[in-house]
Amino acid sequence: MRCGVLALQGDWAAHLAVLDRLGTAGLAVRSAADLAAVEALVLPGGESTAMLRLMEAERLDERIADRIDHGMPVLATCAGVILLARRCEPDQPSLDRLDVDVARNAFGRQVHSRVATVELAAALGPPPRLDGVFIRAPRILRAGPGVEVLGRLDGEPVLLRQGGILAATFHPELTGDLRVHRMLVDRGAHDGR
Amino acid sequence: MGTETERFRVKVGLAEMLKGGVILDVTTAEQAKIAEDAGAAAVMALERVPADIRVQGGVARMAAIEKIVEIQECVDIPVMAKVRIGHIVEAQMLEALEVDFIDESEVLTPADEENHISKHRFTVPFVCGCRNLGEALRRIGEGAAMIRTKGEAGSGDIVEAVRHLRAVKRAIGTLTVLDEHELMAEAKLLGAPFELVAWVAEHGRLPVPNFAAGGVATPADAALCMTLGAEAVFVGSGVFKSSDPPQRARAIVEAVTHWQDPARLVEISRGLAEPMSGLEASKLTSEEMLSRRGW
DSSP states (O other): OEEEEEOSSSSHHHHHHHHHHTTOEEEEEOSHHHHHTOSEEEEOSSOHHHHHHHHTTTTHHHHHHHHHHTTOOEEEETHHHHHHEEEEESOOOOOOOEEEEEETTTTOSGGGOEEEEEEEOGGGOSSSEEEEEESSOOEEEEEOTTOEEEEEETTEEEEEEETTEEEESSOGGGSSOOHHHHHHHHHHHHHHO | OOOHHHHHHHHHHHHHHTTTOEEEEESSHHHHHHHHHHTOSEEEEOSSOHHHHHHHOSOOOSOOHHHHHHHHHHOSSOEEEEEETTOHHHHHHHHHTTOSEEEEETTSOOSOSSOOOOOTTOSSOEEEEESSHHHHHHHHHTTOSEEEEOOOTTSOOTHHHHHHHHHHHHHHHHHHHSOGGGHHHHHHHHTOOHHHHHHHHHHSSOSSOEEEOSSOOSHHHHHHHHHTTOSSEEESHHHHTSSOHHHHHHHHHHHHHSTTOHHHHHHHHTTOOOOOOOOOGGGSOGGGOGGGOOO
C-alpha cells in the first residue's frame, strides 16, 4: 500500500516521516499523476486557502473528492479537516466530503495554540488519551449523524471518523504517538486486500 | 500555559505549518487580501516595504497599531509583524496585539547594537534573520522558533540570499563530519552555544525550520532558495513593487510548491508582467547593506 501526502503547502514532510516510521511507503503528492499512484492520502496541516489555491491547477480538489467517493482512505489534520468539511466559517470553498461544519482559527490566534490532552475512544487502543498539539486549530461546530467521535478535548470533538475518512483538528504528526496514522494505514492495507 | 518545552513545541509547530509556503510583506489590508487570495501562507504587516525604506531613509520602526489590526481583521492566514532588533517593548506590544509571529528584523533600524531580545519568555513565536550558522544558532539560543536567511532586503537581487543559504548549508555539512572532540572548538569559532552545535552535528539540520528571505523577485528566485535548502520563502518588495502584484504573487506561490519541476516553472513564469527593477547588491556600501545589522 502506498500512502500519499498532499504536498502543496504545510507540514507534509512531518507526515511522510511518520509513515516512514510505520514502515509504509509514502509519496509527496503534487500532481494528478502523483495522486493516481497512491491508495491512501493524508491532507496535512498548513493554510487551507493556500492549498485550495494550489489545487486549482490540475483540479486536484475534484480529483481527490472523486477518489474519496471511490473509497480511498484519508487522514485529514487541521487545515485538511477544513478542506473536507461541508461548511466553513468564514465561508470558503471545500471538497464537501465530511459531514461537519467547522470554524477556522476558532480557538484564537497563535498565542492561544497549545498542547492539550485528548480523550480517546477505545478504537485507538490504550492508553485512552494522547497529547494533542493544537495550532490555530479549527473547531467542529456540528458533526452529522454518520460521523463517529473518536477523540474529545474538554468534551468537544477533535478526532472524527466517517467511513474511510479520519479527521483530527490537532497534529498527530507532531508527536511521537503513531496511533492515528496507524489507523489510516491499517484501513488502507485492509482495503487493498 | 504549559511547560517551556510544550510552549516551544507549539511555537515551532506554527513554523512547521508555514513550510512550503510564501510569506508576503504587506502594508495595507487590501494588499493582505491580495496575498491571501494568491495563496500566501502568511503575511508580514509593515509600514513600508524594504525597497521604500531604502529610498526614503529615516528610522524604520514597528508598524502602526491601526495598520496591524486592520490587516489582522481582513485575513484568516497568520499575520506576522516586525520589531526592531533588541526592542523588547515593541515585541511585548505585538504579543499583546496577538500577532501570530514576530520578526526581529534587520530591515528596521536596530534599537540595540549589542543585544537581541531574549525570546524564551514570550508566548508568541519569533523568527530572526541570519547570514551564517553561528548567527542562526545564537538566535535559536535566544529562543527563536524559526530562522530565515537574511539576503539583502529591498534589493531584488538574490545573490545575498544565495550566499547566506550556502553558508548555513556548508557549515551544517562541516559539523556533521567533525568528531566529538572538535565540537567545542568549532562552537567557539561559530560563537554559538555548544549544546546547539552538538545537536546540529548529530542531526545534520537546524533544530527549527529554516526559511529564506531578501531579494526574491521572480518565481525562479524563490525556487532557487528551495533548491538550496530553504523550507519556505519570505517575499518583501518583490511582489508589491512589481507591475502586477496579484499575478506575481500567485506565480511565486506556485514556484515554491513546484520548485523541483522545471517544466512547470516555465509555465508559471510565462507571460509575467515586469518584476521590480532592483538594485545590484554588490554596488551597495557596507552602511547600505541591511543584512549587516544583527550580531
